[in-house]
Amino acid sequence: MVFKRLLGSFGMGGLAVDTVLDADAVLPGSALTGQVHLKGGGADFTIEHIALELVARVEVEHDDGESDGTVAFGRFGVGGDFRLAADERRGIPFSVALPWETPVTELYGHPLWIALGVRTEVSVAGARDKGDLDPFSVRPLPAQEAVLGALGQLGFGFKSADLEYGQIRGTGQELPFYQEIELTPPARYAHQVNEIEVTFLANPGGMEVVLEADKRGGLLSGGHDAVSRFAVSHSDVGQINWYAEVDGWVRQLVERRAVHGSHGWPGHGDTHHGGGAQYGRGSHSYGHGGHDHGEEQGHRSGPGMGTVIAAGAAGLAVGVVGGMVAAEVVDEVGDFFEGDDEE
Template sequence: MVFKRLLGSLGVGGPAVDTVLDPGAAAPGGTLSGQVHLTGGGGDFTIEYVALELVARVEAELDDGESEGTVAFERFIVGGNFRLAEGERRSVPFSVTLPWETPITELYGQGLGIALGVRTELGVAGAKDKGDLDPVAVRPLPAQEAVLEALGQLGFGFESADLELGHIGGTGQQLPFYQEIELTPAPQYAHQVNEIEVTFLAGPAGLDVVLEADKRGGMCSEGHDALTRFTVGHHGVERVDWNAEVDGWIRRLVENHGHHATPASHDHVAHGGGPYEEGHGHRSGPGMGTAVAAGAGGLAVGVVGGMAAAEVVDEVGDFFEGEDEDDEGHEGDEG
């Protein structure tokens, strides 16, 4: 994707920015690369720095309900300290490493409704200006894909995915938010749970898989949430019988036999762990009925009830358009 920006803080004739990401989806802990193309304006400018900022649309649970906004969770300086002459064209190549906990935005090429982007910022003559957002595609790690594939093979279906502000207690979570992938129960568990939520917390050595079940109530008991956590490595994924492994996890979860002595607990933090810019009327989550279903070739992302996957893309597109409008309304803002 490409975006161009005339720096409003510098007025007419300022440098133009054209950032191009290399094609293909990146992976958590992997490389995001591309080039920032600069075109000099009506005069000479000193470019003090060229920065890239990773941002995401994140939901927060507040005392008076839910809110949605933008969280910047990583920043890279990819160039700077040079003079950009009038009309000069210059390219700044970059190759940066994504955080291991970067949320996945697609599965088998199908978007999950997660709004994740990179924003270019220039520091020019003591001022700064944040450019437009460029969507970033992130594919799952092999272990993440194996777990999701197994869930699909077991009959679980994709319902929605979102990012929640806060931390999951008992984990080594690094980012100020976590991703929840909500699944409809497989037929064999439908009488026990209403929904399963999956969260991946990846790191260099492996990943934690946090599972939460919305359990149904019985004749003499009320429904409640059950939560547990399992750890898997990045290596040897192909040697694991993931259907059996994941089915064992689900059985322990619904029977309240956690893998760890102290199950993880959600610690929702309204504004902790990082900057949170409240949203501008965007509605939360895709909720489009997009499904992940088990097929002959494994887990496939499809369409349910005639709801086109393009609607999920539109939902994400609305977020980026809204952020662009907000930037235009705050050009040259130092805060």
């Protein structure tokens, strides 16, 4: 980004700020590092406070439809209480911890068109001014990559990804929104489901994987949603046959009967029922009487499993480009960083 001039009423020309991030892409739960560059104006300034705010563009469901809004999901003080002389340049290094539930914005270099940004706020003489949004990219954790890679191997294709405002009941979700990655089914499931949505809720010990299927209706029944949830440990990623594991998850999901009210939406009478998953050997289903696949299918992977997972995830990522109307999505993401209205 370029310097943005702030607080023009304070001295001639005011103060200019530019936030520069170090890495091209980071992991959920890792440190986002960089520097806030300040350039003094025509007078001395006392910088009272510098803060960084993590923001995301999310979809909000209402009774009469959907709308987009900006939601903050982290705020960090990174400096302040110093004097900046006229025309002085100074860099303020920072390192802030991303939440473990930070959404994934790319898969093997292919963007998912999820809009995340860092907004810089500078306080001078009791007045606060927010600068432009600086985008940052997030790549999947190894466990997330393994699950997506297995789905790619199973023949699922990428359809879209978005951020939904609200809580998924019965999980340990902490952020006010969650990410849904929508996938199209392979031929063997196409007659049973329209699509499958994947949500990852990561934490320091592992992650919850929420799978939701939009199931097709039959001659005597309408379509419905089915939901299954599974717990995965970060430490077991390299010891699981992910193809067999995720195949078991999908089979269980497709064979399940309807589960109604799987998502709790603010303002619709639903509340968040927090519940932490237990992480042990392999991965385990829980929440709706699912079967445990951890011991049956969670055995050590054979040679080259990491390469196979990578190939599956890369194959799934190819659909990221072809599965969306790229020009429209790029415009929406661009609008987010050019000028957003905070909700």
